[in-house]
Amino acid sequence: MQKGLSRRHFLKMSAIGAGSTVLSVGLNGCGSDNDNAEQAAAVRFDHGVASGDPTTNALILWTRVTPDEAGEVTVYWEVATDSGFSELVNTGETVTDASRDYTVKVDAAGLESGQHYYYRFGVGETLSPVGHAKTLPVGAVASVKLAVVSCANYPAGHFHAYQGVAEETVDAVLHLGDYLYEYGQGGYASEDAAEMGRQVLPANELLSLDDYRIRYAQYRTDTQLQAAHAAHAFIAVWDDHEIANDAWREGAENHNEGEGEYDARQLAALQAYFEWMPIRPPGSSETSDTIYRSFAFGELVALHMLDTRVIGRDQQLDYATYMDPATGGFDAERFVAEVSDPNRTLLGAEQLTWLQGTLLSNSATWQVLGQQVLMGRMVLPAAIATQQISIQEFADLAYIAQLAQRAQAGDTLTQEEQAYLLANAHRLTPEVIAMLQLPSIPYNLDAWDGYAYEREVVLGTALAANSNLVVLAGDTHNAWANNLSDASGNPVGVEFATASVSSPGLEEYLNIAPEDVVATEAGIASLVEGLEYLNAADRGYMTVTFTADKAVAQWRFVADIKSDIYQLNGERSHGAVVKAGQKRIAEL
Numbered sequence: 001m002q003k004g005l006s007r008r009h010f011l012k013m014s015a016i017g018a019g020s021t022v023l024s025v026g027l028n029g030c031g032s033d034n035d036n037a038e039q040a041a042a043v044r045f046d047h048g049v050a051s052g053d054p055t056t057n058a059l060i061l062w063t064r065v066t067p068d069e070a071g072e073v074t075v076y077w078e079v080a081t082d083s084g085f086s087e088l089v090n091t092g093e094t095v096t097d098a099s100r101d102y103t104v105k106v107d108a109a110g111l112e113s114g115q116h117y118y119y120r121f122g123v124g125e126t127l128s129p130v131g132h133a134k135t136l137p138v139g140a141v142a143s144v145k146l147a148v149v150s151c152a153n154y155p156a157g158h159f160h161a162y163q164g165v166a167e168e169t170v171d172a173v174l175h176l177g178d179y180l181y182e183y184g185q186g187g188y189a190s191e192d193a194a195e196m197g198r199q200v201l202p203a204n205e206l207l208s209l210d211d212y213r214i215r216y217a218q219y220r221t222d223t224q225l226q227a228a229h230a231a232h233a234f235i236a237v238w239d240d241h242e243i244a245n246d247a248w249r250e251g252a253e254n255h256n257e258g259e260g261e262y263d264a265r266q267l268a269a270l271q272a273y274f275e276w277m278p279i280r281p282p283g284s285s286e287t288s289d290t291i292y293r294s295f296a297f298g299e300l301v302a303l304h305m306l307d308t309r310v311i312g313r314d315q316q317l318d319y320a321t322y323m324d325p326a327t328g329g330f331d332a333e334r335f336v337a338e339v340s341d342p343n344r345t346l347l348g349a350e351q352l353t354w355l356q357g358t359l360l361s362n363s364a365t366w367q368v369l370g371q372q373v374l375m376g377r378m379v380l381p382a383a384i385a386t387q388q389i390s391i392q393e394f395a396d397l398a399y400i401a402q403l404a405q406r407a408q409a410g411d412t413l414t415q416e417e418q419a420y421l422l423a424n425a426h427r428l429t430p431e432v433i434a435m436l437q438l439p440s441i442p443y444n445l446d447a448w449d450g451y452a453y454e455r456e457v458v459l460g461t462a463l464a465a466n467s468n469l470v471v472l473a474g475d476t477h478n479a480w481a482n483n484l485s486d487a488s489g490n491p492v493g494v495e496f497a498t499a500s501v502s503s504p505g506l507e508e509y510l511n512i513a514p515e516d517v518v519a520t521e522a523g524i525a526s527l528v529e530g531l532e533y534l535n536a537a538d539r540g541y542m543t544v545t546f547t548a549d550k551a552v553a554q555w556r557f558v559a560d561i562k563s564d565i566y567q568l569n570g571e572r573s574h575g576a577v578v579k580a581g582q583k584r585i586a587e588l
Contacts, residue, residue: 042068043123047217048226051133052234052278054172054295056113059133059233061106062278063121064220065096072097075104079111079119083130089117101213103275113138114298129226133233134171141298145169147232148542150176150239150372150474151500152225155185155193155200157561159224161501161541164556164568166227168543171297173232176474176498177239177309177372179277180219182206182254182269189504192562206244207259212272220276224566229278236277237291237305239372239475243269246446248313249348266310292351294358301546302364304355306371308448312348317445319386328431330382332439339445339452346451347458356461365580366546367467373447373475375455376482376495380527382438384510389435391523392516400424401436440527444476459484459492468580469493470551472544477505479542479555481533481576483584491583496553496576498542499535502561507537532585538572552577552588 043065050062065073076093078085089111096104104121111117114137121128147170152159165173181188184205193199201218202211219225228234240246243266246253255262274281279291290311295303317339322331338344347355359367369375383389389397403421407413413421442449449455462469469492471484477500484492499505506512512520517537525531540557555574559567575588 043073043126045121045126045128047220048229049119049121049128049131050229050234050278051119051131051232052236053280053293054133054136054233054235056136056138056296057111058107058109059111059117059119059135060278060280061108061119061121061131062104062276063128064101064103064217064276065121065123067102070098073102073123075121075123077104077106077108077119077121079108079117081115081117083118083132085118085120101217101272101275105275105278105281107280111135114141129230131230136295137298138296139298141300143545143547144171144297144301145543145545146171146303146472147173148176148370148472148474148496148498148544149173149228149501150498151178151241151477151503152219153178153181153189153500153503154219154222155187155190155196155198156502156504157192157196157198157539158564158566159222159501160558160561160566161499161539161556162222162228163224163566164558165541166224166231168232170232170543172295173228173234174303174305174370174472175234175236176370176472177237178241178474178500178503179236179238179273180215181241181503182212182215182244189502196562196564205254205259206269207265209268209271212269213275216272216276234278235295235303235305235370236279237307237370237372238270238273239309240446242273243310246316247309248315249311251315253316270310290351292354294362296364297546299364300548301366301368302358302362303368303370304358306347306355306369307351308346308372312345312351314344314346314451317450319441319445323386328434330438330441332441335441339442339450342453344451344453346448346454352454352457355458359461359465359467362465365468365548366551367462367465367469368546369469369471371471371473374444374473374480374482374495374497375448375458375471376480376484376528376530378443378447378449378528378531379440380443380524381436382441383435385441385443387510391510391512391520394436395523397427397432398436401428401433404428447475456487459486463490463492467493468551468578469583470544470546470578471495472542473497474500477503477539479533479535479538479540479557479574480531481553481585483530483532485530493583494551494576494578494585496542496544499538499540499555499557501541502539505536510536512536533574533576535572535574538569540569548580550577550579 046066047064051059053060079090081087090108096102120130147165185203202214206212244252244254251262292307322335479499480497482495521534521536538557543554545552553576557569557572559569576585
């Protein structure tokens with residue numbers, strides 16, 4: 001068993017998960033016959049319904065009851081082929097209580113492949129909202145359409161992206177993590193929370209099991225999130241904020257002295273995750289303490305969901321340890337050696353072995369990785385990556401330096417260039433010249449850029465398998481499209497990354513003024529090899545449609561997350577395509 005949560009902890013989680021799940025393979029009785037009116041009058045379904053982890057014959061179904069009084073609650077559930085529930089195909093009942101936060105999770109089996117189903121829960125005469133989901137297809141499939149979302153920060157703004165997803169016609173929704181954020185009131189991206197009525201609960205940072213449960217409960221009262229869950233089955237993985245910012249195998253940047261043992265916090269966070277998310281609970285076998293898993297959409301798409309956060313990740317590197325505070329110099333040699341260390345891992349040995357074997361043996365037309373962090377090489381000049389200078393100022397200084405070099409070499413400058421150099425030559429101080437000569441480095445060491453060797457292993461495996469590889473990513477809060485190449489420059493596949501639901505992105509990280517957004521996007525794209533598209537300022541979601549000959553990504557952006565009115569920003573929509581066998585992004 002690899003490093004990560006202890007065996008004891010996952011056995012405990014397995015017991016929690018198993019206790020909240022009913023495995024059903026057929027009609028188990030008529031749930032609607034439950035006429036306990038006294039109990040029915042004392043419960044509500046305040047948090048909607050959800051489904052997830054579809055297979056060819058089963059769906060995970062989820063809800064939570066809110067009882068007026070503590071105690072056990074018997075909940076029945078129904079699955080039908082029609083929204084009126086006249087054609088029931090599966091039904092049963094289970095019991096929930098405070099030990100699992102009154103959540104209910106059912107593994108509804110015995111279903112048909114590639115079919116639409118409706119489901120609901122009930123306590124006596126009190127019924128939940130109706131949910132809809134689709135099972136996975138088998139055999140030849142003409143097309144598969146997936147919606148992709150990540151990074152929903154409740155106090156940052158309204159969840160309009162989820163409303164857009166609810167209105168899409170898709171086969172499933174991929175949630176790539178940061179389903180919630182752990183910060184307390186007044187924390188990250190919450191400057192307008194009070195005005196919008198979106199202050200987080202509890203008010204403190206999440207540390208205990210009760211804290212995480214309360215935050216999930218608050219998120220799931222959001223009507224737009226409820227609509228997305230009710231419309232489609234979710235296939236989800238966690239990222240860092242489900243626990244704490246920049247989490248890794250044994251700690252997190254946002255777990256500090258005085259906040260207790262990290263191991264206990266992590267266990268509480270992941271227990272709440274399994275209670276509140278429509279994901280199959282971990283089992284108790286030696287290899288079940290993971291959430292990496294595959295989904296087969298017939299012969300067309302093999303989707304492999306990865307965990308790049310909890311079970312295998314080594315601690316992130318920190319640029320501060322390579323900078324000389326006295327001179328501003330950067331120890332590039334030591335950085336390159338450590339970031340490319342073959343012993344440095346993001347996935348962990350067990351998951352990496354599983355992924356390699358899966359990619360080499362799977363025969364689906366498209367091999368798709370659903371995971372959290374950018375795989376593309378996002379290298380920027382060191383002064384920009386370490387936030388010493390803005391992209392605009394860097395570009396301006398680089399232009400002045402270029403003019404000075406041309407003048408020194410005897411090139412003829414235009415009158416306008418001569419005037420600009422004369423007015424700005426004083427800005428080329430020795431410190432500025434040294435800064436301009438720093439190497440280009442990754443701007444985000446929390447991504448695959450901080451785990452270079454293992455990225456080469458994954459890309460090399462995909463290349464050896466001759467896969468049509470599409471990597472899907474979240475985490476950065478921005479939309480990206482990258483061509484993926486190995487260290488030798490061989491094309492391997494493409495990466496499509498979704499913008500966030502509500503968390504701020506590069507426009508805040510790089511302090512980009514609204515009027516400079518378009519120019520900055522173009523500037524970054526010109527600096528980063530392989531980067532074909534970037535949206536650096538908008539919130540939204542992505543869809544990816546697969547057919548036998550191509551995969552098409554479409555980015556949709558919302559107009560204003562600070563307004564409670566849902567509206568798409570059509571002017572910023574974008575599309576990209578990769579054709580089967582070409583491993584490169586092409587024009588739509």
